[in-house]
Amino acid sequence: MNVEKRDRSGQIGQRSARVGAPRSGGRTAARRTSSGGYATQGSAALQEQSAIQDSVRVWDSSEEAPQPQLRVAPPAPVAVPRAPFIAMILVVVVGGVLGVLLVNTKINENAIRIGTLQQQQSNLDIQEQQLKKEIAQYEAPNNLAAQARKLGLVESGPPAFIRLPDGRVIGVPQPATGEPAITSQQGAGE
Secondary structure, eight states, X not given: OEEEEEOTTSOEEEEEOSTTOOTTXXXXXXXXXXXXXXXXXXXXXXXXXXXXXXXXXXXXXXXXXXXXXXXXXXXXXXXXXXXXHHHHHHHHHHHHHHHHHHHHHHHHHHHHHHHHHHHHHHHHHXXXXXXXXXXXXXXXXXXXXXXXXXXXXXXXXXXXXXXXXXXXXXXXXXXXXXXXXXXXXXXXXX
């Protein structure tokens, strides 16, 4: 609301009074009126002009009534209990530290276990390679024949076959002929 007031030098000037501003933050009724004297915005536009002029009060400098100063009231103090909050923070911190410690312990335990298993795996790989070499040596044709003679086996002639559906024998079965090896176990007992 704009009002005329004498300042300290004695001159009449206009002063903007923020104290009289409405709580809604909108314009006062005096500012809402257009140049024609009628209100054009807000709820004042629906009222008659005389009602608007009655609501506008101009402060006269001849009246020396002190205008009360309005100020913002401080917010009411909020009493928050600190003990539960501090206890919750302590529980969260201690729980976090214990959780990190537990995870770190498990990681170290698994690292040691992985190291042991990798060592066992490398030992088993070496053993597997040695066994494959031995098998390859035993599977060689010369070694198979030598091992068979050592056990007392001899070479046979052409084989004979039995056909299963009708039981017919194809070929002539003949016993194997040959001398057992000197190292054979069967020749030593006879």
